[in-house]
Amino acid sequence: NAGVTQTPKFQVLKTGQSMTLQCAQDMNHEYMSWYRQDPGMGLRLIHYSVGAGITDQGEVPNGYNVSRSTTEDFPLRLLSAAPSQTSVYFCASSYATGSRTNYGYTFGSGTRLTVV
Amino acid sequence: AQTVTQSQPEMSVQEAETVTLSCTYDTSESDYYLFWYKQPPSRQMILVIRQEAYKQQNATENRFSVNFQKAAKSFSLKISDSQLGDAAMYFCAYRSAWGSQGNLIFGKGTKLSVKP
Numbered sequence: 001n002a003g004v005t006q007t008p009k010f011q012v013l014k015t016g017q018s019m020t021l022q023c024a025q026d027m028n029h030e031y032m033s034w035y036r037q038d039p040g041m042g043l044r045l046i047h048y049s050v051g052a053g054i055t056d057q058g059e060v061p062n063g064y065n066v067s068r069s070t071t072e073d074f075p076l077r078l079l080s081a082a083p084s085q086t087s088v089y090f091c092a093s094s095y096a097t098g099s100r101t102n103y104g105y106t107f108g109s110g111t112r113l114t115v116v
Numbered sequence: 117a118q119t120v121t122q123s124q125p126e127m128s129v130q131e132a133e134t135v136t137l138s139c140t141y142d143t144s145e146s147d148y149y150l151f152w153y154k155q156p157p158s159r160q161m162i163l164v165i166r167q168e169a170y171k172q173q174n175a176t177e178n179r180f181s182v183n184f185q186k187a188a189k190s191f192s193l194k195i196s197d198s199q200l201g202d203a204a205m206y207f208c209a210y211r212s213a214w215g216s217q218g219n220l221i222f223g224k225g226t227k228l229s230v231k232p
Contacts, residue, residue, distance in 0.1 A: 107161035
């Protein structure tokens with residue numbers, strides 16, 4: 001099925017551990033983004049990419065690292081997990097701006113991460 | 117920078133009645149897109165409706181319609197004939213139409229309850 005595949009769905013980490021959240025899309029979207037969702041805060045942008053080899057920081061980038069070696073994949077790395085990173089994480093993808101017909105974002109199913 | 121404000125953290129509606137969720141945004145751009153996303157307890161982000169700023173006609177999707185007031189920077193969502201399955205978090209979101217900053221900017225959400 002075409003869409004955004006995000007793994008894992010649930011994860012528990014200990015403080016200081018590292019891990020990678022995986023995100024893959026098969027729609028040839030140029031844009032890919034990572035958001036975190038916290039109660040009462042909506043979805044906030046962590047990092048985004050406008051194409052392979054190009055990444056940039058969003059609103060809340062500290063403690064996270066990304067790379068985009070291919071159009072399809074956009075992993076999010078937590079270098080040293082902290083309790084403040086307990087959240088629900090979403091990956092999303094879209095065609096680039098300028099597309100008048102396909103400008104919406106497609107979301108993955110989310111990852112619930114708990115750091116203890 | 118663009119911002120999106122949802123002033124109603126929670127709303128409640130009786131089944132079969134109509135409810136309107138409010139959203140305002142701030143931008144200096146003239147060309148952009150607006151969205152309403154629904155997030156049920158499954159946490160999947162589901163696109164409900166979208167609006168292009170260059171179109172004056174309000175978007176409609178079955179029981180969902182918007183009241184887009186560009187000058188007032190207002191984008192409210194009306195749900196008619198509310199159903200139990202409409203109970204969810206609803207997020208308003210903004211996207212620039214041009215340039216590299218094509219990320220979604222979200223409001224903090226409105227939790228909608230539907231009473232039988």
